[in-house]
Amino acid sequence: MAAETLAAAGARVLLAEAKPSVGRKLLMAGKSGLNLTKDEPPAIFADAYGPAAEWLGPMLVAFGPAEARDWARGLGQEVFTGTSGRVFPVAMKASPLLRAWLARLTGAGVEIRARWRWLGWAEDGAARFATPEGARTLAPRVTVLALGGASWARLGSDGAWAQILAARGVPLAPFAPSNGGFRVDWSPAMARHFGAAIKPVALSAGGRTARGEFVLTAGGVEGGGIYALGPVLRDGAALTLDLLPDRAEAETARRLARPRGGASLSNHLRKTLNLGPAKIALLRECVPDIAGAGPEALARALKALPLPLLGPAPMDEAISTAGGVARAGLDPALMARAVPGTFCAGEMLDWDAPTGGYLMTACLATGRWAGLAAARALSDASSG
Numbered sequence: 599m600a601a602e603t604l605a606a607a608g609a610r611v612l613l614a615e616a617k618p619s620v621g622r623k624l625l626m627a628g629k630s631g632l633n634l635t636k637d638e639p640p641a642i643f644a645d646a647y648g649p650a651a652e653w654l655g656p657m658l659v660a661f662g663p664a665e666a667r668d669w670a671r672g673l674g675q676e677v678f679t680g681t682s683g684r685v686f687p688v689a690m691k692a693s694p695l696l697r698a699w700l701a702r703l704t705g706a707g708v709e710i711r712a713r714w715r716w717l718g719w720a721e722d723g724a725a726r727f728a729t730p731e732g733a734r735t736l737a738p739r740v741t742v743l744a745l746g747g748a749s750w751a752r753l754g755s756d757g758a759w760a761q762i763l764a765a766r767g768v769p770l771a772p773f774a775p776s777n778g779g780f781r782v783d784w785s786p787a788m789a790r791h792f793g794a795a796i797k798p799v800a801l802s803a804g805g806r807t808a809r810g811e812f813v814l815t816a817g818g819v820e821g822g823g824i825y826a827l828g829p830v831l832r833d834g835a836a837l838t839l840d841l842l843p844d845r846a847e848a849e850t851a852r853r854l855a856r857p858r859g860g861a862s863l864s865n866h867l868r869k870t871l872n873l874g875p876a877k878i879a880l881l882r883e884c885v886p887d888i889a890g891a892g893p894e895a896l897a898r899a900l901k902a903l904p905l906p907l908l909g910p911a912p913m914d915e916a917i918s919t920a921g922g923v924a925r926a927g928l929d930p931a932l933m934a935r936a937v938p939g940t941f942c943a944g945e946m947l948d949w950d951a952p953t954g955g956y957l958m959t960a961c962l963a964t965g966r967w968a969g970l971a972a973a974r975a976l977s978d979a980s981s982g
């Protein structure tokens with residue numbers, strides 16, 4: 599996005615990518631349909647960025663959900679709005695969009711160099727690269743770094759840039775997994791439910807509640823409902839589940855008080871509350887002595903089931919990472935105060951958001967913002 603913006607402003611642009619090809623994480627995001635943005639009013643959309651909403655606000659006003667849709671259409675990708683306002687390309691993958699984008703970039707004169715790893719700065723301030731032809735240095739008039747976060751390192755975003763920037767005095771917030779799973783020490787009885795979706799469910803932690811769903815995995819839990827509470831869960835807040843978010847506790851207890859006859863607890867839960875096997879297993883797992891409980895205690899457990907988490911799943915498995923270049927280290931144009939002429943954009947910046955298209959939109963918006971600012975810096979220098 600920054601490269602395209604700079605090229606459109608007439609700059610000669612070289613795009614250096616460490617991996618053998620560009621956009622590998624974009625292609626991976628395409629495997630789940632490529633949720634580009636969310637069809638929401640601007641204020642609600644911006645809220646998803648939590649403490650960074652104010653910082654990113656002007657960038658998202660300049661390039662928000664409507665612009666993200668137009669951008670995809672401009673690359674020949676018709677989009678549609680799915681349930682809950684999530685916007686996807688009709689193709690439900692990233693490859694046609696990426697192909698069209700690369701063709702447009704090349705057409706605009708952007709030179710793409712794959713297997714060029716940026717290594718930081720030489721003594722004289724030149725940019726250093728490791729390339730297949732050996733070490734190279736370049737002295738660009740402006741640089742936009744868009745090096746990604748620190749998860750899915752095999753796709754290129756290994757976070758190795760953090761040390762380079764820290765050494766130059768750019769303040770960084772520590773990386774933390776975001777939109778990732780949390781670990782649970784399941785008993786063997788849970789194994790047959792791995793892969794099962796728990797839905798509908800309301801999840802509460804740290805005074806926040808999110809309605810959604812999640813999946814039971816061998817290592818723990820993951821999915822939208824968990825991601826939505828990620829920041830508070832990361833801070834150690836206890837998680838409780840409401841397995842019957844559409845039924846009040848009193849009504850739940852009343853149903854459970856119906857005569858049970860010789861039915862097992864599982865059958866009783868299924869018949870009176872239409873509870874599926876995975877939810878029943880979760881109830882038994884989290885409250886091992888539930889079998890002898892009366893209707894009120896059972897209803898209470900179903901409406902506020904404590905699920906002990908051991909902590910986040912490994913960062914490399916997270917969809918995104920929080921942390922990165924701190925706002926304080928950048929001017930409002932996203933230029934690093936410690937390295938004039940160097941701008942930062944995308945997931946490498948210290949903002950965080952849930953899944954839902956917020957990640958991609960902010961990456962595009964900040965890339966465009968940095969590109970425009972870098973182009974302004976070039977023209978100021980020329981006219982000055």
Ligand SMILES: Cc1cc2nc3c(=O)[nH]c(=O)nc-3n(C[C@H](O)[C@H](O)[C@H](O)COP(=O)(O)OP(=O)(O)OC[C@H]3O[C@@H](n4cnc5c(N)ncnc54)[C@H](O)[C@@H]3O)c2cc1C
Nearest residue numbers: 615616623627633715716745746754755944945955957958
């Ligand atoms: C499985 C998965 C699904 C996702 N689904 C969605 C989704 O549906 N919607 C959504 O909004 N977001 C989604 N995301 C998140 C989204 O893909 C990222 O937030 C986004 O790609 C970040 O863009 P970026 O340009 O900042 O970084 P990246 O896309 O990570 O790109 C950074 C690039 O910099 C390169 N690089 C790193 N270091 C160097 C170096 N030293 N020199 C040269 N090049 C370097 C990397 O190789 C990489 O190509 C998903 C992520 C994953 C993992």
